[in-house]
Amino acid sequence: MxxxxxxxxxxxxxxxxxxxxxxxxxxxxxxxFPRDISVAAIEHVSGLLAVAASRGHVYLFGRPGVECTIPVPSSAKLKALQFAISVYKLVGIDVHNNLFTWDLSTYGKPRLLTNIRIDPSMSVLSTNAGHRSLAISPSHTHAFILLESGRIFTYDLICERASPFKIASLWDIYLEKTASMRFIEKSDVASRKPVDVIVHPRDLNLIFVAYQAGVVLFDLTQQQTLGVYEYTLPPGAPGIAGYGHQAILTHRSPTVTTMSVHPDGHRFVVGYMDGSLAFWAVEDQDEPYLVRSLQALDINLVDHEKLTAATTNASPPKPIDPVFKLAWSGYSNGERIPEGFSTLTIMGGTESDHPSVFTVELLPPFNPPPVNAAAATGSKSLGAPLKDALRKATIPKQTYTYEIEANFVNDLYLLSNGNPHFSGNFDANAILVLSETAHSPSSLQALSFPPPSAAATSVAALDDLLQDLSVDPDPHQLVTSLKMSAMSTGLVDGAIHALDREAYEELVHVKTTSDRLPLNGGEAWSDETQASEMRLTKYQSNRILVTRHRNCMVQFHDISSQLLAGVRPTSIAADFPNTIHDLTIDMAAVMLDPAVMRKISPSSTISLVQLSPESLDTVVCTSTGAVFVFRLDSRSPPSSARGVNDPDLTLLDYSLPRSRYKPYFMLSPGRGPVRACTLSSIGLLAVSFMDGSLYVVDLRGPAIIWKQSEPHRRQKLLSRHTEGPDLTCALRWTVDTHNKIRLAAALASGDCEVLTVENKLGSFGVADTPIVLDAVEDPLVEGVFVVEASGGLSATANQSFQDRIRLVVFAGAKEVKCFKDLDHDDSRVAKASxxxxxxxxxxxxxxxxxxxxxxxxxxxxxxxxxxxxxxxxxxxxxxxxxxxxxxxxxxxxxxxxxxxxxxxxxxxxxxxxxxxxxxxxxxxxxxxxxxxxxxxxxPQPQPLGAGALEVLGSWFGFSKTLSGEQVDALLAGPNRPLPKPETPAATAPGQNTAANLAKQANATGSNLYNRLNAALGERGQALNNLEEQFNALHQGSQDMVTQAKRLAAQQTGKRWLGF
Incomplete structure (x- = not known):
């Protein structure tokens, strides 16, 4: 030093x-941040989301502020995850067949209840798009677990044990019975593989089990198969491949990939590997009443003319993706969807060159024919009038395609508006998309649902017009926390800023919550043990975090400590960090501006972001060297019709959707990427580029008031040759002792050029001759600092010029120097290595x-x-x-x-x-x-009459549905052990424990076991009271001893000093 x-x-x-x-x-x-997400689960009533990610973690999200991370004991990835709302638990199965349950009623965070190893001989089916290995009804307390062998075993979520009720592979049984009657061989191992298990939406006694060869409807009480739904293309039928298929003259049976049941319980749809969709009536297992794809209808019917023409002029079909997942949604009223209509969400089934889209179809209501017409055939099959009515209810009136910014979509999850039944698909008001992007193997994003076009279309318009396709390249994103969205947007880095209260309040004063993902579960409270420290957070500075993302987004987040102050009775009401979504700058939208596209590539990324803490102007620099300046709409000057004459400047006078930041202008001199940038609150911008050039812009024009087009050359050591341009590595605006506006430009060679900006006749200009100081070699990025020599406050170029001494600090890779003002080299104060x-x-x-x-x-x-x-x-x-x-x-x-x-x-x-x-x-x-x-x-939805379908539905005994308690008794068997006594949820600090104890004593007084527990609890409470009294007495004694020692020391000191 x-x-x-x-x-x-x-x-x-x-x-x-x-x-x-x-x-x-x-x-x-x-x-x-959750990365490499394997599976997600939704609790639809209160609104909770659980996400299982890599490294054995489950991330739980609820209302703003409610977030926690649950470790998986095995530290392995989960392949199945679901909420058991009837017992308020979370159930997960990892890749090693370990089953876990967590108690959601525990105060603090969910508590692990069960960690058991499922029989190694029973490998659980992996859950992915369209494949579910775990089915839990909200109406009973058992889980159906689907094994890779096709068998199903049940797990008692109250007694925490495997129940004796097991179901053999239903497809194996079916194959044995029909082996001699089959058109094609389906006894291979692949056809036996299971796909999905679904509890009937209106009859708890029935379950659907999908295998790769077909779907089976199973009766739990009778333990027998009620129906097998097997789809086979007859010879000559085009199928998804068309009439040019080589095997068109043979029987073909596509592989089942997924299925979904209509909320009425009488219809379901099956998706296949070839991209086709088969719509079935539960009451008719002979054949589907409609087979179609997203591209054509009736692909299972033979058209002899087309077949003859195709044999002579066959063209190869376009490859179609499999149907990966289906979700058939009903709606309780006509507010968002026309009354009686339903939506079918289809993941897959599109051409293979569109892997990042999924489709939502708007299907009309089912209008059944008279019962007499439907039953006139007298056979156990659907008559022509009924088939025609079903067919009309399955041809979409409108198709909407979501296009996602991703490589391809992995999975979809619908979020219901408070209804846990119907697989969570009823009254859906949001959709979560699990996708792979260029910057994440698997991330989650939330979109609005149902589609805007479907929600806004009237019934009359639908009757007049069949809209085939409506593509929205930018589906409406829903607001989520940074922790949930960071991986999907590709968070790169960011900077933290402490703001004055006035600037902070201007940034955060507008609240937009209508577009938030509707998660409302749980409450969050500050830790009571740190209540005194938490109350001190109100004296902390307000802080803003500005982040840049791979998807060309700039986001602003409130990271003030005050957000965490949730002391009773006020709970935490915001995420931390709390994203201020109406400040988001979407650079992808800006770069689609024709005026911008003419000068820079739309594939540019964000390389640098700077925020002025006083003016709140924001500068965004791209990888191609373009510099954009944004201003808050509240601070933007009135739009001016005049343009700028400088070709390096482009005015941008428009607003961004749902953002309070407006683009002001673009600086694009074509000098390569930006090396350094600094913005002052008085309206001056300085930018240096990788070719060594330096530009100074007056924001009030805007106008370029100075540019150094010919860069300095850096001299080689002990040589007359140069190494290349001497880059300006760090920039800083300041005001010197004489109230002159100065720009300190630190060069890589160790020199610092100090430019003086003069205000002449109301306009800025730069003095011709800069001052050169011997600063530091290889300055750090933002390695120039200016402070007041007295008072200890930062001193930058702002509108409060004062006659004070400034200190300028230059920090480099090897050393640091401090100068008193910037007038000459002799003003150096100190140096350190x-x-x-x-x-x-x-x-x-x-x-x-x-x-x-x-x-x-x-x-x-x-x-x-x-x-x-x-x-x-x-x-x-x-x-x-x-x-x-x-x-x-x-x-x-x-x-x-x-x-x-x-x-x-x-x-x-x-x-x-x-x-x-x-x-x-x-x-x-x-x-x-x-x-x-x-x-x-x-309450559990009851079976519905479906007009003509009631005649056929009576054969299956839908009126004999079981209650949830009856299903539990059936699955658990006669030797079901008594459920473990339910321990009261941990009482939150500060709550009225006396009232809770009194209520519990009255409720359990008739049971000896509970009375003993209550007595023990009272004894423990009394002992706790005694302990508190002894502690208080002990503390009082210590205080008395301390006071006596202090008085004795004082008296001794007085005597020793002679007082």
Whole structure:
């Protein structure tokens, strides 16, 4: 360390930060983003979402602020996950056939109840799009678990044991009975593989089991098969491949991939590997009443003329994707969908070159013919009038295609509006899409549902017009937390800013919650043990996190500590970080502007984002070297009809959808990528490029007021030759002692050019001759800092010019220097070298606490070096908290964000929010209370009459449906053990425990076992009261002893001093 002199006008700015106890590096929040998601589950009544991701973690999401991570004991990926709402548990099965259950009623976070190994001989079917191995009805307490062998075993979720009721492979049984009557051989192993198991939506006594060769309807009480639905194409039928198929003159049986049941329980649809859809009536297993694809109808019927023509002029068919998943949704009223209509969501079935789309069809109501006409045939098959009515109800009136920004769609999940029945497909009001993108193997995004075109179309319009296809390339995204959306958007990094209250309130004052994913389950409360620390958060600065994403989004998040203050009776009401969605800047939409497309490539990505903390202007730089300036609509000047004459500037005067930031102009000089950028709150922008050029722009025009087109050349050591352009690596605006606006441009060679901006006749201009200082070689990005020499406040170029001494600090890769103003090279105050003991310095920032300042440097070994100001004396070295990475952003108050990236995709997988000053900063995670919103389960839907279908439906005994209790008794058997006594949910701190105890005593007083438990509880409560009294007495005794010692010491001192 070298000090030129000590100026009496410059006081020690680090006086209150020299003690090591002043520095306490602490992690405040650790966010691990779900990556490589395998399966998800939804609790539809209160609104909870569970997501199983890699490394054995389940992420649980509820209402804003309700988030928690549940570790899987085996640390393995889950292949099945579902909510058991009847017992309020979460059930999961991992890839090693371990079954887990978690109790959702536990206060704090869900508690692991069961961890058992399923019989190794019974491998559970893996769950993916269209394949489900776990079926749990909200009306009873048993789970049906589908095995890869085709068998089904049941699990008692109350007694936590496997029930004796088991179902053999129904397709094996069917093959044995029909082996001599088959057109084609289906005894191979592939045809026996199971696909799905579904509880009948209106009859708990029935279940559908789908195999690759067909679907079986099974009666639990009678333990017999009621129907087998097997689809076979007759010779000559075109199928999905058309009449040019080589095997068109043979029987063909496509492989089943998925199925879905209509809410009325009388119809279901089956999807096949070839991309076809077969619609069946439960009451008729002879043949489907309609077979079609997304491209054609009646593909199972033979057209002899087309068949004859195709034999001479056959063309190869276009490849069609399999139908991966189906969801048939009904609606209770006509608010979002015309009354009586239904929607069929189809994943797959499209041409193979469109893997990132899925389709929603709007199907008309079923209008049955008179019962007499339907029953006139007198046989157990659907007559022509009934088939025609069913057919008309299955031909879509409208088709809507969602196009997702992804490589392909992996799975779909509909979110019901409070109805857990019908597989969660009834009254759907949102859809979750699990997809693979360029930056994530499997991520989740939420979209509005039903489709806008279907919801806005009247019945009259549907009768007049058959709309074949309506493509929306940008489906309406729903608001989710950063933790849920980070992987789908491709979070790259971000910067944290401490804002003044006025600027902060302007950013966050507009609340938009109507487009939020409707998850409302649970409540979150601050940890009561840190209530005193939590109350102090109101004195913390307000902070904003600005992030950039791979999908060309810039997002703003409220990361203020006040969001975590949920002290009773007020619960936490916001996510942390809380994304401010009406500030999102969609650069992909901006780059579709024709004026922009003429100058830059639409495939550009975001390379740099800067926010001015005072003016709130935002600069976004792209990888191709274009610079965009955005302003809040509340601060944007009135639009001007005049243009700009400079070809490097392009005015952008329009608004972005659902964003309060408006594009102002674009700077695109074609100088290559941006190297550094700085924005002042008085309307000046400076940008340096990789070719060594430097531009200064007056935002009030906008107008370029200075540009250095010919870059400096960097000289080789001991040589007359040059190495290349001398890049401007760091920029900073400031105002010097004489109230001159200065731009400090630090070059890679170690020089610093200081440009002076003059205001002449109301316009800015730059003086011709810059001042050159001997700064530091290889300056760090944003490695120039300006502070007040007195008062300890940051000093940047703003509108409050004051006659004060400024200190300018230059931080480079090897050293740091401090200057008094920027007038000449002799104004250097101090210099220090980093050394190599603690690693290479990668990031610097000046932080303040109270009225004191200090310079902190972060190394690649995760060390934090602390230096005094202005004399750069080394004071301390500290270690970043565990898990924190060296890629970090620190605000002026010492709070920081660190980013850990995925090595394969280059996006953030883990971030830590921490602080350098952790004294009395709360770190405990919020307590989650899911019991407070535990839903009341709607009653089980009863069988519906379907007009003409009632005649056939009576053969199956739909009127003899069982209740949930009867199904439980049937599956558990006569020797079912008594359920384990249900332990009361842990009482949240601060609640009225006396009332709860009294209610419990009255409810259980008639049972001896419960009375003994109550007595033991009272005894424990009494002992607790005694313990509290003894503790209070002990504390009082200690206080008395301490006071006596203090008085004795005072008296001794007085006598010794002679008082």
């Amino acid at each position: 070298f000090k030129r002199y000590r100026d009496e006008q410059i006081r020690d700015l680090s006086l209150d930060l020299r003690d090591e106890v002043d520095w306490e590096l602490k992690t405040l929040r650790s966010l691990k 980093w050394g190599t003991k603690h690693g290479e310095v990668q990031y610097c920032q000046i932080v303040e606490k109270g009225t004191s300042l200090a310079l902190v440097a972060v190394t690649n070994k995760h060390k934090v070096l602390v230096y005094s100001l202005p004399y750069l004396e080394f004071m301390h070295v500290a270690q970043l908290p565990p898990g924190a990475a060296s890629r970090i952003s620190i605000d002026r108050t010492g709070d920081f964000i660190s980013w850990t990236h995925d090595g394969r995709y280059g996006v953030v997988e883990h971030t830590i929010y921490g602080t350098l000053f952790g004294l009395r900063r709360p770190t405990a995670l919020p307590d989650i209370d899911l019991q407070s919103t535990r839903p009341a389960i709607p």
